[in-house]
Amino acid sequence: xxxxxxxxxxxxxxxxxxxxxxxxxxxxxxxxxxxxxxxxxxxxxxxxxxxxxxxxxxxxxxxxxxxxxxxxxxxxxxxxxxxxxxxxxxxxxxxxxxxxxxxxxxxxxxxxxxxxxxxxxxxxxxxxxxxxxxxxxxxxxxxxxxxxxxxxxxxxxxxxxxxxxxxxxxxxxxxxxxxxxxxxxxxxxxxxxxxxxxxxxxxxxxxxxxxxxxxxxxxxxxxxxxxxxxxxxxxxxxxxxxxxxxxxxxxxxxxxxxxxxxxxxxxxxxxxxxxxxxxxxxxxxxxxxxxxxxxxxxxxxxxxxxxxxxxxxxxx
Numbered sequence: 635x636x637x638x639x640x641x642x643x644x645x646x647x648x649x650x651x652x653x654x655x656x657x658x659x660x661x662x663x664x665x666x667x668x669x670x671x672x673x674x675x676x677x678x679x680x681x682x683x684x685x686x687x688x689x690x691x692x693x694x695x696x697x698x699x700x701x702x703x704x705x706x707x708x709x710x711x712x713x714x715x716x717x718x719x720x721x722x723x724x725x726x727x728x729x730x731x732x733x734x735x736x737x738x739x740x741x742x743x744x745x746x747x748x749x750x751x752x753x754x755x756x757x758x759x760x761x762x763x764x765x766x767x768x769x770x771x772x773x774x775x776x777x778x779x780x781x782x783x784x785x786x787x788x789x790x791x792x793x794x795x796x797x798x799x800x801x802x803x804x805x806x807x808x809x810x811x812x813x814x815x816x817x818x819x820x821x822x823x824x825x826x827x828x829x830x831x832x833x834x835x836x837x838x839x840x841x842x843x844x845x846x847x848x849x850x851x852x853x854x855x856x857x858x859x860x861x862x863x864x865x866x867x868x869x870x871x872x873x874x875x876x877x878x879x880x881x882x883x884x885x886x887x888x889x890x891x892x893x894x895x896x897x898x899x900x901x902x903x904x905x906x907x908x909x910x911x912x913x914x915x916x917x918x919x920x921x922x923x924x925x926x927x928x929x930x931x932x933x934x935x936x937x938x939x940x941x942x943x944x945x946x947x948x949x950x
Contacts, residue, residue, distance in 0.1 A: 692773075694766040694906060706807045707772065707800050708762070714809060715760055718749050731803070734810040737817045737837060748812065752794050757781040765797060766906035771815065772800045773840065773906060797840040813840035815905055824947050828921050829858050829889065831947055833914070834896075842881060843871070843911060844900040847947075851889040856940055859920040861887040864931040867917030871901040872946060873909040878902065888925060913946040 690699040690707075699707065710729065717726035723746045730739065739745040758778050765775045779793045799810035815838040822833040828851070835846040851858050861868040861884040869884050870877035881902045889895045903911060920931060921941040936942065 689762050690764050692764045692766050693775075697767045699764055699767065699772055703772065703800075703802070703807065707774070710800070710807050710809055711760075711762055711774070711776070711798065715758075718753055719757055723749060729809055731808045731810050733817055734812070734814045737814055738812050752778060754792070762798075768906050770801060771905075774798045774800060799840070815839055820949070822947060822949065824945070825852075826945070828853055828856065828941070831916075831945070833947060833949075836949075838905065840905050841902065842900050843903045844898060845914060846896060846898050847914070848894060848896050849887070849889050850894040851891055853921075854892050855923070856891060857920075857922045857925040858889040859887075859922060859925060859931060860889075860916050861885075861918075862930045865918035865920075867915070869899060870915040870917060871903065871911055872913040872915045873903070874912050875909065877915055886927075888927075911949050913948045913950075915944065915946045917944045919943050919945050 688698075690704045691697070692699070714726050714729045717723070717729070724742060726749065727735070727739070727742050727745045730745070735745075739748060759781045760779070761777045763775050763777075765773045767773070774797065775795060776798050777793055777795050796811070797813045799813070799815055800807050801810075802808070817835065817837045820833050820836050824831050830850040830852065832848045832850075833845055834848055835844075837844040849858065849860065863883060863885055867877070869880055869887070871880075878901055881900045884897065884899055887895070887897050899914070901911075903909070919942070920936070920939050922935060922939050925931075925935070
């Protein structure tokens with residue numbers, strides 16, 4: 635037997651003995667080759683998304699709170715929160731602006747009731763995020779959550795949100811709660827031959843503006859009807875580009891002869907919506923010889939009115 639024949643016989647015998655192993659090896663090699671080829675042609679891995687927490691960048695405008703205020707704001711809010719968490723109500727109360735106290739929490743007891751409502755007598759944690767910046771007034775959104783690590787329970791999920799208002803007064807940051815922005819006495823007065831309208835108080839919260847208005851009837855025989863729910867546009871807030879109705883219907887705003895009346899009117903108006911309140915508009919002023927409270931302003935009453943007109947109290 636020559637060399638070639640001998641080699642062929644041995645090769646056939648080797649194949650028969652190791653056929654399964656050889657086939658498995660070829661399959662594995664092909665699989666590795668295919669996988670390697672696929673990996674080479676895959677696009678490069680995209681970078682992992684990154685998320686950055688920027689508590690002092692306003693979510694509405696992307697404006698950043700000035701650096702010099704960021705640490706004082708953090709310290710003030712943290713101190714206030716810890717006082718509330720630990721039941722140190724008087725210390726927490728002392729961190730609130732006098733204006734906010736006078737408007738909503740004139741006593742420590744009333745403030746304590748607010749804290750008990752928000753904190754529910756539990757240990758809480760919070761997150762803080764700048765929301766908007768308007769005329770050096772810094773609006774932050776605070777979210778107050780149950781501290782599961784402190785309580786050791788996970789029953790339910792509760793959180794409370796509100797806007798905290800921070801602004802610099804006399805060189806230091808001051809805090810307002812309950813979404814209170816400001817309160818003033820604008821001393822605005824407008825009058826004509828029939829009446830005098832005065833705005834005594836204006837309270838601005840994050841979502842509303844509230845006005846306490848006094849109307850004096852200068853007549854000794856005529857009724858003044860500003861609102862009784864029978865006419866359109868009786869009371870509106872003039873925002874320049876539009877006029878908005880009060881958040882709650884003014885049922886009756888009627889002043890008897892030689893009388894006066896106070897009325898508190900609230901309008902929905904976001905502090906940071908970019909609009910400026912320009913005036914309170916009374917669109918259906920009625921000067922009447924008499925008025926029947928049981929039926930209101932009927933067409934017959936309008937037909938016999940001494941005068942019908944509109945009047946606006948400027949706020950600028």
